[in-house]
Amino acid sequence: MTGAAGANGEHPAAADLGRECARFSRYLIGRSADASVEAKYAAAHEARSELAGPPGRLDRALERCCRAGTPGIRAADCYTRLFAPSARLRVKLVLLVAILESYGPTFDAFETPNVRGRGGFAVGLAARGILFGVGVLAGLLIVGPAHAYSVIFERPDVLDA
Numbered sequence: 648m649t650g651a652a653g654a655n656g657e658h659p660a661a662a663d664l665g666r667e668c669a670r671f672s673r674y675l676i677g678r679s680a681d682a683s684v685e686a687k688y689a690a691a692h693e694a695r696s697e698l699a700g701p702p703g704r705l706d707r708a709l710e711r712c713c714r715a716g717t718p719g720i721r722a723a724d725c726y727t728r729l730f731a732p733s734a735r736l737r738v739k740l741v742l743l744v745a746i747l748e749s750y751g752p753t754f755d756a757f758e759t760p761n762v763r764g765r766g767g768f769a770v771g772l773a774a775r776g777i778l779f780g781v782g783v784l785a786g787l788l789i790v791g792p793a794h795a796y797s798v799i800f801e802r803p804d805v806l807d808a
Contacts, residue, residue: 668685
């Protein structure tokens with residue numbers, strides 16, 4: 648989530664989006680995306696109105712968290728899944744999942760089963776649950792304060808309630 652959009656609503660630079668796409672791809676499928684995926688990701692940013700305009704305080708906090716690589720992305724993703732499901736990060740990750748899942752060289756990461764038998768499934772499910780819990784906890788510690796601040800001070804209607 649690097650390269651915030653400018654004040655007049657332009658989208659981040661292609662190089663920033665390329666780095667972001669590579670980082671998110673490593674988090675999602677364990678490898679960087681190629682130039683074709685990066686181009687589709689950049690084109691999708693142009694088409695999505697939710698990604699235009701300057702990011703808010705929460706989105707900027709999520710950007711900083713994501714710059715830490717996979718652990719930071721996991722914390723931000725887990726946090727936003729529960730507490731900010733419409734955050735830009737979620738839009739970007741869902742967008743990239745759709746691109747990766749529909750692209751020949753990367754679709755196998757979504758279609759190929761990665762466990763064998765019931766025992767493997769149970770262990771994998773437990774491991775993913777633990778990772779999610781750790782991610783939520785890390786997100787609460789890292790992103791939670793910025794999110795609370797943005798809710799209180801960027802939305803005056805909250806103070807009126």
